[in-house]
Amino acid sequence: MSTENQKKTPGKITGITLLILFVCLIALGVSKATGFIESNQAQQGFGIVLGLILVLLGNFLPKLVLPLSQRGDDPHKAIRNERMAGMLFVLTGALIVSVWLFVTQEYRMMVSSVVGLSVISLVFAQWAHGVFGGLSESQIESKLERLNVEIPLSQRLAVFGILYTLFWVFAMFLADAVWGDSVAQGMVIPFIIISAVLLSFMTIKHQFKR
Amino acid sequence: MNYAFKALSDPTRRRVLELLKDRPMSAGEIADHFEVSKSTMSAHFAVLREANLVASEKDGKSVVYQLKLSVLEDALLGFASVFGWELKNTQHIKPEQSPEKGAKK
Numbered sequence: 606m607s608t609e610n611q612k613k614t615p616g617k618i619t620g621i622t623l624l625i626l627f628v629c630l631i632a633l634g635v636s637k638a639t640g641f642i643e644s645n646q647a648q649q650g651f652g653i654v655l656g657l658i659l660v661l662l663g664n665f666l667p668k669l670v671l672p673l674s675q676r677g678d679d680p681h682k683a684i685r686n687e688r689m690a691g692m693l694f695v696l697t698g699a700l701i702v703s704v705w706l707f708v709t710q711e712y713r714m715m716v717s718s719v720v721g722l723s724v725i726s727l728v729f730a731q732w733a734h735g736v737f738g739g740l741s742e743s744q745i746e747s748k749l750e751r752l753n754v755e756i757p758l759s760q761r762l763a764v765f766g767i768l769y770t771l772f773w774v775f776a777m778f779l780a781d782a783v784w785g786d787s788v789a790q791g792m793v794i795p796f797i798i799i800s801a802v803l804l805s806f807m808t809i810k811h812q813f814k815r
Numbered sequence: 816m817n818y819a820f821k822a823l824s825d826p827t828r829r830r831v832l833e834l835l836k837d838r839p840m841s842a843g844e845i846a847d848h849f850e851v852s853k854s855t856m857s858a859h860f861a862v863l864r865e866a867n868l869v870a871s872e873k874d875g876k877s878v879v880y881q882l883k884l885s886v887l888e889d890a891l892l893g894f895a896s897v898f899g900w901e902l903k904n905t906q907h908i909k910p911e912q913s914p915e916k917g918a919k920k
Contacts, residue, residue, distance in 0.1 A: 664886045681838040
């Protein structure tokens with residue numbers, strides 16, 4: 606099988622909007638650092654932007670369709686799961702925005718991080734099970750090879766990267782809410798190390814494909 | 816987004832999308848649900864592809880379609896089907912046909 610409309614890139618608007626949201630995050634950080642806004646306001650703005658990023662990614666996710674040959678034994682179930690994941694992210698993002706707008710300050714961080722972490726973990730687990738569940742190591746290897754050949758790697762990597770980063774941000778939020786700011790700041794180091802390991806693993810894999 | 820609105824404004828194309836919600840289908844299987852010519856169906860498929868609402872794959876001689884709706888487009892489809900953009904001419908859509916019957920062909 607070969608996909609006919611691989612060349613289309615549905616992610617342009619999503620990409621531009623994400624870029625604007627990332628600029629907002631940087632602007633919030635700079636405003637806080639320069640004393641233009643209070644720390645609480647910056648935190649609230651940060652939480653709202655994170656929720657919006659999740660809404661945006663969730664909306665875009667079902668557009669990243671895999672060729673049917675990569676759907677496994679039950680394509681219907683796989684497609685349904687992907688659509689469900691998209692909807693779940695949109696609803697979670699909306700919920701997180703609402704939490705940062707309407708819930709009292711002391712619970713915002715805890716509630717939004719628990720919700721965000723739970724949903725992203727659930728979807729990651731479901732993806733891993735859907736793609737690799739019940740396969741041997743060699744079957745996984747050949748499946749990854751075919752995936753890299755048949756659909757653009759960049760968009761999938763971008764979405765995975767942003768979701769992975771959001772996962773860590775929510776984990777840092779939770780650590781901040783439970784143990785305090787110093788522990789949350791300390792989590793930056795494992796984030797960088799694990800990211801570097803993941804990135805090098807993916808790069809090596811990609812080089813082998815060529 | 817204009818392409819999406821244009822694609823969703825037609826009842827036949829909406830019905831195609833609803834059919835694809837069940838499972839990916841070949842062009843022939845989808846066409847079995849409608850009483851229109853092949854060229855008309857091809858035009859509908861072209862509009863849906865142009866709007867990026869479906870993805871198509873060649874499987875031997877047939878073309879298999881699967882949904883490519885964002886969550887917003889999915890909501891718009893639901894909205895269009897339930898509230899607005901009502902069918903003005905539904906005579907070309909077969910009243911009721913089970914997917915299994917279509918799949919046999």
